Amino acid sequence: MKKEFLDLGKQPITNSFLNEGEFDNEFLFNLKAVFDDETKLVSLKEFVSPEMMFNNVYAHRASESYTMRESFKKLAKKLQKEFFPTGANVLEIGSNDGVFIRHFNPDTTVAVEPCSNLAELTNDMGYKTYPEFWDTNLAKKLKENHSYFDLIYSANTISHIEDLDEVFKAVKLSLSDNGIFIMEDPSLYHVMENVSYDIFYDEHVHVFSVTALNNVLRKNGLEIFRVDNLSVHGGSNRIYIKLSDNKYQEVEQSVSENLEKENVFGINDFNTYLSFSNKVEKSKNDLISILKDFKSQGKKIVSYGATYKSATIFNYCGIGTDLLDYVTDTTENKQGKYTPGMHIPIVSPEKGFDETVDVAYLGAWNFKKEICQKESEFLKRGGKFVTHVPNVHIVEIENG
Numbered sequence: 001m002k003k004e005f006l007d008l009g010k011q012p013i014t015n016s017f018l019n020e021g022e023f024d025n026e027f028l029f030n031l032k033a034v035f036d037d038e039t040k041l042v043s044l045k046e047f048v049s050p051e052m053m054f055n056n057v058y059a060h061r062a063s064e065s066y067t068m069r070e071s072f073k074k075l076a077k078k079l080q081k082e083f084f085p086t087g088a089n090v091l092e093i094g095s096n097d098g099v100f101i102r103h104f105n106p107d108t109t110v111a112v113e114p115c116s117n118l119a120e121l122t123n124d125m126g127y128k129t130y131p132e133f134w135d136t137n138l139a140k141k142l143k144e145n146h147s148y149f150d151l152i153y154s155a156n157t158i159s160h161i162e163d164l165d166e167v168f169k170a171v172k173l174s175l176s177d178n179g180i181f182i183m184e185d186p187s188l189y190h191v192m193e194n195v196s197y198d199i200f201y202d203e204h205v206h207v208f209s210v211t212a213l214n215n216v217l218r219k220n221g222l223e224i225f226r227v228d229n230l231s232v233h234g235g236s237n238r239i240y241i242k243l244s245d246n247k248y249q250e251v252e253q254s255v256s257e258n259l260e261k262e263n264v265f266g267i268n269d270f271n272t273y274l275s276f277s278n279k280v281e282k283s284k285n286d287l288i289s290i291l292k293d294f295k296s297q298g299k300k301i302v303s304y305g306a307t308y309k310s311a312t313i314f315n316y317c318g319i320g321t322d323l324l325d326y327v328t329d330t331t332e333n334k335q336g337k338y339t340p341g342m343h344i345p346i347v348s349p350e351k352g353f354d355e356t357v358d359v360a361y362l363g364a365w366n367f368k369k370e371i372c373q374k375e376s377e378f379l380k381r382g383g384k385f386v387t388h389v390p391n392v393h394i395v396e397i398e399n400g
């Protein structure tokens, strides 16, 4: 049975950065989260159709951040060294702008990316990219056109797909006997621990615990053999998966350790979710209150990073141009547009992050360290970054 525990109100499509004049009739949906007491899976209650979210104007570019570029490069090298020293057939599901596959041989690498503007990018880079959604039909087509894959990799994509049984059946069809499937997505444990409720938005159809994934994978003939806890995206898990009947890969201790850690935390207990929901409400009140305090002192407040996450925050908390002058973002195709729902203008940091800014809400709090280093002058002149993670506070320079 699915039990509701979180109601973040009416929300827009987070990738829907609007032009002036496009504000009327904006699509909104009810952002609510539910807990399945059988599988322990946390999902949205209401889903937005994938075609509305992933399209030919998709804005997010994984390569925008130095942290992400370096993290994908390091991973590609590590996997090649540990598992595939002599090469491998590689498939990436959700290849975005090629930030990961660019480190693999284009002759033996295939990509799947339903956002056709991005698929075009990686096709131009020489990587055969299918501009389609991942499912068993596509898996069958890939098997005919290519072969089995030794490595299937997918970052921040599987959590976007509603039908997990279909996803994992398609993976099973495509994986070579000793092949490995690696998926990484935000970790529910970290979201609950950090009250980073902004991980809930239209695209994050599920927020995975290792516990829930373990349950869903097992019923699809797949098994987790390693879990890496990562700091990217404010806490993610990299889950290494094999076919259940592959005896070659041993199941490592990190799997039972993570299951135990989550169990102790209360991931299996619905009461934990109710208490999370109370913390979310407190976080909202505290954020509104700190921003209002600054505003009443005559401070100029902006937001740093037009993230998808911040769309959840602004719409849930009702934070708009009454509190924030604008949002700065380095992504060119977000600049000159307006944030979804609350319609706050987005400008480039060159234009907007100047000496007139007193306070900046860290929309891209997951890059706090990178941003504090980059903006050390702002901090030195007394500028303040505000974040809501793990509770609403002003970022201290020495912690940055």
Ligand code: TYD
Pocket: 060, 064, 065, 066, 304, 305, 306, 307, 308, 309, 310, 328, 329, 330, 331, 364, 366, 367, 370, 371, 374
């Ligand atoms: P991301 O971390 O992918 O968050 P989400 O998935 O919630 O959108 O996006 C980070 C955004 O922040 C992206 O639009 C680029 C922007 N950004 C800056 O404007 N300046 C920076 O220094 C960094 C690191 C990111």
